Amino acid sequence: MTGNEAVYRRVLRRETHASRTGPAVLVAVVLALVFLCGIVIGISAIVDPELRRIGATAANSAVTVLRESPPWLVPSGALLLALGMVLIALALLPGRRSRRARVGPRAGVLVDLSVLADAVADRVSARCGIERSQLDVTVTRWSTRVRVTPTSGVPIDESVVRETAHESLAEIGFATPIRVAVERKGVVA
Amino acid sequence: MNATNRFLNRALLLVIGCVLAAGGAALILAAMRPPWASELLGFGAHLLRRGESAIEGWTGGAFLSSDGTVPAVIALVALLILLALCIAFITTRGGGRSATVVRVDSTQGSTQIDRSIAEAVVAGQLRERADVLSASSASFRVRRAPALIISLRVRQRAELPRVLAAAERAMADWGQLAGSEVPIVVHLAGRTWRDRWRAATRVR
Numbered sequence: 001m002t003g004n005e006a007v008y009r010r011v012l013r014r015e016t017h018a019s020r021t022g023p024a025v026l027v028a029v030v031l032a033l034v035f036l037c038g039i040v041i042g043i044s045a046i047v048d049p050e051l052r053r054i055g056a057t058a059a060n061s062a063v064t065v066l067r068e069s070p071p072w073l074v075p076s077g078a079l080l081l082a083l084g085m086v087l088i089a090l091a092l093l094p095g096r097r098s099r100r101a102r103v104g105p106r107a108g109v110l111v112d113l114s115v116l117a118d119a120v121a122d123r124v125s126a127r128c129g130i131e132r133s134q135l136d137v138t139v140t141r142w143s144t145r146v147r148v149t150p151t152s153g154v155p156i157d158e159s160v161v162r163e164t165a166h167e168s169l170a171e172i173g174f175a176t177p178i179r180v181a182v183e184r185k186g187v188v189a
Numbered sequence: 190m191n192a193t194n195r196f197l198n199r200a201l202l203l204v205i206g207c208v209l210a211a212g213g214a215a216l217i218l219a220a221m222r223p224p225w226a227s228e229l230l231g232f233g234a235h236l237l238r239r240g241e242s243a244i245e246g247w248t249g250g251a252f253l254s255s256d257g258t259v260p261a262v263i264a265l266v267a268l269l270i271l272l273a274l275c276i277a278f279i280t281t282r283g284g285g286r287s288a289t290v291v292r293v294d295s296t297q298g299s300t301q302i303d304r305s306i307a308e309a310v311v312a313g314q315l316r317e318r319a320d321v322l323s324a325s326s327a328s329f330r331v332r333r334a335p336a337l338i339i340s341l342r343v344r345q346r347a348e349l350p351r352v353l354a355a356a357e358r359a360m361a362d363w364g365q366l367a368g369s370e371v372p373i374v375v376h377l378a379g380r381t382w383r384d385r386w387r388a389a390t391r392v393r
Contacts, residue, residue: 004372007331011338011374014195021282024198027205032275035268042265052261069220077216084210091203106357107373114379115343122346171350 008108015110018095027087100141102173109173113139116174120144123168124161134187137165144169145179152186192285192330197278287330290337291367302367304328304337310366311339311373314359320347322380336372342380349377 045052066073098113117137124146125132136147146165150156158180165178218226291302304326312324322342328335339359343352356375364370 004370007334007336007372008374011329011331011336011372015338015374015376017195019193019195020198020202021193021195024201025279025282027201028275028278031205032272032279035272035275038268039265039272042261042268045261046265066219069222073216073220077213077220080209080213080216082213084206084208084213087202087206088210089206091199091206104357106360107375109353110374110376111349112377112379115349115377118345118379119347119349168349172353 005103008103012101012103012108012110016097016099016101018097020090020095023087023090096141100139100174104173111172111174116144116169116172119172120146120165120168124164127164128156128161130156130161139169139176141176143177143179145181147181147183149183150186152188154186156182158182193282198282201278285329285331287328287335290328290335290371291369292335293369306366307337307363307371310363311337311356311359314362315339315341315352315355318352318355320344320352331372334372336374338374338376340376340378342378345380352377 041055045055099110100113100116101108101110103109116139120139121132121135121137124130124137125135130148131151134149134151136149138145138147144165146161148156148161161180162178165180166175169175169178218230288304289301290304290307291300293300307328308326312326315321316324320343322344324339324341326337326339328337330336339356341352341356343349353375360373360375363373
């Protein structure tokens with residue numbers, strides 16, 4: 001098992017973090033198209049001297065226009081800056097996925113947070129006699145929140161709800177602190 | 190799960206992000222022209238002029254005094270190299286899947302166990318359960334060794350401890366059959382929008 005721990009850690013880390021392949025491939029495709037256009041223009045410029053002269057004139061005109069600060073300059077700059085910040089954020093942020101993972105005695109276990117939330121809600125509904133539609137469970141990496149909308153006139157024992165939720169997660173090795181919130185307004189049975 | 194080099198993904202996003210952000214900031218500064226930006230732009234122009242003089246010095250005056258052919262050829266070669274790198278980057282995403290899960294070499298030959306056997310033994314066993322909507326397996330090479338990922342989608346109100354216990358039994362059966370320990374990851378995946386329309390119980 002110890003020999004495989006490094007493999008489990010690598011696999012589970014990759015499965016719980018976004019790969020950023022989608023945005024990276026999109027950027028690479030756009031860059032490839034830009035480079036391809038540049039190559040076509042470059043070959044044309046080498047073959048045709050007139051095109052080189054037109055290119056030089058266009059470059060000088062562009063510099064002149066930029067010096068006059070046209071109204072579209074700031075919005076264009078802001079758009080580029082925003083796009084750049086988005087790409088930088090994608091690169092630097094960890095991109096954690098909605099999953100939790102652990103290494104078990106026989107295998108690595110990876111569970112989507114929605115599956116954990118459903119399991120908690122189902123167990124609390126069955127044990128505490130609360131309709132499934134009156135339960136709202138949110139599971140994060142660090143905690144679990146159970147929000148209960150009670151039936152009017154039927155008291156809710158928060159400690160039982162908390163204990164049941166904790167048990168359902170602990171049984172599969174993903175125990176977290178549980179917060180229970182009971183809505184002040186109930187629903188009519 | 191695949192063998193994509195994620196560091197390269199993020200490095201590309203970071204470099205292009207910085208280039209776009211710098212370009213956008215430069216356009217905004219060029220438009221608004223605050224006093225400190227004028228000094229910065231002046232310094233930038235001074236650096237460009239020094240760069241031009243240095244290149245002229247190295248090439249003996251042949252670079253910029255030509256009719257533009259030399260810079261065009263150099264730019265063309267650079268663009269070709271960059272285009273090739275982009276294509277190489279795109280085509281090397283993904284991959285890492287392996288058809289062989291176990292390979293045992295001996296003096297008399299080698300024995301390989303295909304992924305489909307693991308699929309039948311582990312995923313097939315779990316797929317038969319009433320509380321499992323679907324089960325599939327995939328094998329990858331991780332640190333030059335095979336690893337299996339078993340993905341399960343469970344029905345509504347399925348007891349996760351029972352599903353995990355069944356998965357462990359299936360993995361024990363696989364371990365006895367394969368005769369060697371292959372790292373296995375069990376993934377309990379959430380239901381898709383299509384699964385939400387399925388019944389909570391399975392009728393045979």
